[in-house]
Amino acid sequence: MTLIHIQGLSKHFKILNRHEGLKGAVRDLFSGDYRTVQAVDGISLDIEPGEIVGYIGPNGAGKSTTIKMMTGILKPSAGVLQVNGLVPYDNRIRQAMIMGVVFGQRTQLWWDLPVIESFKILKEIYKVDQKMFDEHLGMFHELVGLKALYSQQARTLSLGQRMLCDITASFLHNPQVVFLDEPTIGLDVSIKAKIRSLILELNRTRNTTIILTTHDLGDVEALCRRIIIIDKGKILYDGDIKKVNALFGAYRTLKLQIKDYSEATLAALQDRLTGTFGAGHGITIAQTEDCWTDVTIDQARTPLADVLAFIMTNFTVEDVRIVEISMENVVRKIYDGALK
């Protein structure tokens, strides 16, 4: 049976148009000047039990809004949304029993209490019996070695430790579905790896459905078999990760600071790269912040080293960085037809 069924789901917000200055602020008090923002715009998807789904998109794409509708916090403006056959918004308390939620930027742990006390509170509100509770904690201890943290106040934990505890907390009542909203944000590589293996193990042993929103494409590659990409409230892609994987994997972005940069430099760079590497070179150039030029390279077509060498010999470059492709660029590629 389908665990989550979504059909033509929309959410729009009415936002007051604010005006500048004191005069504007006073005017806003009585203003009826609203604009409508279409945060989620007619999406449809079905999620089966036991899936790990990567729900990704750039900032403001509508990811969090969708999650908040699925967890019953927000009421949809239109469309069908069922989790385990029920409408989350109308059955919030009942639905919450089968869900676990981790908001990466917030914690469900009691700030001033030792971690174990938070777990005990959650044990009571989810009516988890003692035997199951002990079993769960034992299992988490085996997976990530949390025991040493139990007696610490949540506020004294590092961000990574806190996240491990938060994920543990969200699985305590053995939910059918867990929503992880940016679980690895701001964490270093080793703790990210730990969190990923914890999530994978929980999914494997308990068949928990996991819906993961993230900015980190590494998370998606490591965890998900299925990926849903959303932008401006609409679904751009829903399917196997393998197809998209090539897109993330092969692309690298060269960030350059070119001396005496002007509009003409960008055009010259474009021309000369096309001249050297041919028409199908798979290179795109964009100007980002003040003085950085982004050169995104499809390594399947043109080796990055060649492009770098070419630019270094022909332009005066003050600084250079190599970064993995960003979410925004993936979305741009999809618009450009990269998945067709």
Place this chain on the structure above:
Amino acid sequence: MRGYFAFLRGAMLVGVVYRLGFLFTILGNIVYMIIAYFLWRSIYAGKEILNGLTFDQALLYIALGSTIFILLKTYTDWGMAEEIRSGTISVYLTKPIDYQLYNLFSTIGFASTSILTVTLPTIFMLFFVFRIPFVLGAGYLFFPVSLLLAFIINFNMDYAIGLSAFYTESIWGISTTKEIIVSVLSGALLPLQFFPAAVQQVLMVLPFQAMFFTPLMMVTKPDQNAGVFLQMLAVQALWAAVTYVASRLLYNQAIKVLRVAGG
């Protein structure tokens, strides 16, 4: 229900986590008691009875009034406003709990630590240091129930003010206003007998007297017949019910704002 008691227990634990704060609360209250004692001594200089209260009764009223004030000062509205403004409320809304009951039980847990730090030391000082004569009466039996009802009325008001954070960026003004109104009109600062008769009549039909004056009367004049106390409790229960329904209705409206505006 067990789940909500877990919140109560958790909030109590938070209350005692900070040991130094715990100690200073005890000390601060003792200092206040001593000041109140001498202040009211000089108010009563040469007089037996003022506005129908003896010095002993007045001191009992003022000192216990201050402990109730601390008991009711739970900062629930501030905590809620912070949760609502920062969006942390989402975390609670994804749990199988009722937000109002969660707050009520946490607040009771938080306040109960001040029974240890403030209420008990105050009672000890009143009867053993200041040697207030202990008057036997039924009032003492009704007092705990009355205190609980006062607590619930106060909680419902705080809860409603906390909810106003859905509409406004800062609840400072509204919260401070409420605090001043309550402390003057409830009889927390001054026994209501000290107000002019006409004002007293108005105050008796407002909910504020049910928060301080009613429970305090039960211990300052404990030797009245039970019918009087039962009537007082009935009025309190009525106000508890009215404020509960009102704050529930406000929640149902306010939560729509969250759902419309996103969080």
